[in-house]
Amino acid sequence: MIVLFAACKEAPQDEWSLELPSNFPKPHFDVANRPITKEGFELGRKIFYDPQLSRDNSTSCGSCHIPTSAFTQHGHVVSHGIDNKLGRRNSLPVQNMLWEPLFFWDGGVQNLELVAINAITSPVEMDESPANVLEKIKNDPAYPPLFKAAYGTEEVTSGRFLFALAQFMGGLISANSKYDQVQRGENNAQFTAEEARGYELFKQNCTTCHQEPLFTDFSFRDNGLTKNYDRDKGRFEISLDSADLGVFRVPSLRNLTYTKPYMHDGKKASLEAVLDHYTGGLEMSRNLDPLLIQPNGQLGFSLSAQQKLDIIAFLKTLDDEEFVRNPLFSEQ
Ligand code: HEC
Ligand code: HEC
Structure with missing residues (x-):
């Protein structure tokens, strides 16, 4: 049984750690130096489902990566994004990302902390600029407490934003089939x-x-x-x-x-x-x-x-x- 955030046995009660499946190899993502925390994961989850990431506030990452479809866009041959625009490719599942060395069907992105930029700026996905997204997030009162919980201060930076998304996606481990x-x-x-x-x-x-x-x-x-x-x-x-x-x-x-x-x-x-x-x-x-x-x-x-x-x-x-x-x- 995989427990996503099992209390780490050697650590104090209130510390949490990600449990990696015993039948999987060592992850590619540097979990030792870029640790996934419960608070980082929760902030990333909020961002993942936030339609403010798109130009007209209509489309979230979760619009095309739906949990019950193993984080794909079930039923669509190619993805549907902003303004009902059709993408060119079938949406990929977001699962076991920590083990992936290169992302997308063509391997065009090398770092889990950078994949979101492609989706946000793509004219057929979210069609928004990263700077505008950060402004919207900064001005949304729901976020500062979540940034503080994840990083110690309320400061919203692109690095913190992207790392939180990576923590959420990294936590999406499928290993209990x-x-x-x-x-x-x-x-x-x-x-x-x-x-x-x-x-x-x-x-x-x-x-x-x-x-x-x-x-x-x-x-x-x-x-x-x-x-x-x-x-x-x-x-x-x-x-x-x-x-x-x-x-x-x-x-x-x-x-x-x-x-x-x-x-x-x-x-x-x-x-x-x-x-x-x-x-x-x-x-x-x-x-x-x-x-x-x-x-x-x-x-x-x-x-x-x-x-x-x-x-x-x-x-x-x-x-x-x-x-x-x-x-x-x-x-x-
Ligand atoms: C030579 C390498 C190779 C072998 C051998 C191979 N596959 Fe594949 N498989 C691929 C590649 C590459 C793709 C993706 C192709 C694409 O979409 O352009 C793929 C895609 C798939 C998919 C689609 C998955 C998805 O999420 O879209 C399934 C299912 C699949 N293969 C099953 C099999 C099965 C079953 C076998 C054995 C009978 C097999 N493959 C043998 C390379 C291989
Ligand atoms: C309009 C639909 C759409 C939206 C919105 C969208 N994606 Fe995707 N996503 C896709 C498609 C389609 C692919 C495959 C694209 C390709 O390979 O060229 C993909 C691929 C990915 C991958 C690569 C998975 C792998 O195994 O390589 C990740 C990770 C991902 N998306 C995360 C996100 C995040 C984070 C967001 C929000 C910032 C997001 N996506 C928004 C459709 C979407």
Whole structure:
């Protein structure tokens, strides 16, 4: 059982610390020097759900990152933002951010404390300037006491604002799925026969990219969705290296039940459609990942209908009901 803010055993009663899952590796985020506190998390939560971050005070981070959808915008192929404008990409889940080295589908941001700037300034998301946001926050009487609780004084600075958001997002840890309980030997959790077969098939075909326990190796690859890169050039837009054309972040596979639709373009509506893609839907694109080309030249994997169902059954063991229903994570 993951307790977000468990009282630290060695520390005095009133001190809190973030409990990291025992089956996860060391986080990428420097939690030792940038510690996540209860008060910082609570300030970040208030900011995350505050529509004042957008130009017309209509759109909060939580408008596109909804808790019950594992912090994605469920039901939208690409995101909907301010003035009902359509974004270009499917919203990513905000979960297990502490382990991520690079953010966004194209890896364009390297620091969790900077991701908010992209969303605030994007003309199709919040379309606001960071300076205006800070003014609005400073003038809102709800905030000074929260800044004081988190940082000792009421002073509102961009660094404090961004670090609070990072603390909230960093606290959004999903690690209590059935899969995690099986791994940690908790609650006598066991895979069904179907899930166990699916896990074996997953390890044979999928873990090279979707590496356990975060279900991504954090690399950027082209999984053959399209050979036409004109609509979205992916990581190339950041690196300007032609080997990165049409190349996107390998996403985590946690909480897929809540994060439909799938892929950067949101074009796969179901897990069945995803499995059909990997078993016969791949396009021979310029940068198609070699792991998806068999020695005989066949694209993708050979899986029977039953094997696809088995893999889907396994993927559902990565759903974390407690994460999407955690009252600490929702707007208060
Ligand atoms: C209009 C909808 C929208 C709003 C508002 C929005 N986001 Fe996002 N968010 C997205 C989309 C779409 C992506 C994926 C974009 C991409 O990869 O190019 C994303 C990606 C992210 C990611 C990257 C996750 C990862 O795994 O790399 C984080 C973190 C994030 N958003 C945080 C925020 C924060 C914080 C705010 C508020 C300041 C915010 N978002 C506001 C739609 C939105
Ligand atoms: C060569 C690396 C690679 C392999 C192998 C691979 N994937 Fe993927 N997977 C990716 C990449 C890259 C994406 C994102 C592609 C995009 O949106 O452009 C992705 C996306 C997905 C998604 C969508 C997730 C989301 O949140 O949108 C699912 C589901 C998925 N893969 C399942 C699987 C399964 C199941 C297997 C094994 C049968 C598998 N993958 C094998 C690289 C891989």
